[in-house]
Amino acid sequence: MDIETRAQEFEQALRRAGVRITRQRAALLRVLAGAGDHPDANQLYQRASEAGAGVSLATVYRTLSALETQGVILKLEFEGEPARFEPADGRHHDHMIDVETGEVMEFVNERIERLQAEIAAEMGYExxxxxxxxxxxxxx
Structure with a gap:
């Protein structure tokens, strides 16, 4: 999904939640939509500020909370790290977190997926x- 389409999806979700779309919030949504990594609230605040959005950190937190409640972003809480965010686009993936740099990498591995399903089935679960x-x- 391209940045503008994702930003519009975020905007529609906020409107459904009754959140007013200000110029600052719209700029924040574009920053979030264009994030190719897993930014935390402070990183989003800094990026939006650098883009000239003039958004407050409180607005960043309120916006992220509303987007999470609407189910369009996921809040990721990794050990010892501030919460990070990513679009909830429905495609399953897992994460590797570099404990030295904090870098978060997404991956999909069919062998792991099969093994998890096999283990659950052996124990009578899906x-x-x-x-x-x-x-x-x-x-x-």
Whole structure:
């Protein structure tokens, strides 16, 4: 999905939640829509400020909360890190978190998915949803 389409999706979600779309909030939505990483609220605030949005940190938090409530973004809470955010676009993926740099990488591995399903089935269950987080460091 391109940045403008995603920003419009975020804007529509806020309107459904009864949130007024100000110039600052619209700029924040474009920053969030264009984020190729998993930014936290402070990073979004800094990026929006650098883009000239003039948005407050409180507005960033309120906007993220409303978007999460509307189900268009996911709040990711990794050990020892501030909450990060990503679009809830429905495509499943897992995360690797570099414990030294904080970098978050997405990955999909069919072998892991099959193994998880097999383990659940062996125990008489089916997976409804899951999250896998691998905390990693580069080998030296």
């Amino acid at each position: 997976i409804v949803r899951h999250r896998l987080e691998l905390y990693v460091r580069r080998k030296t």
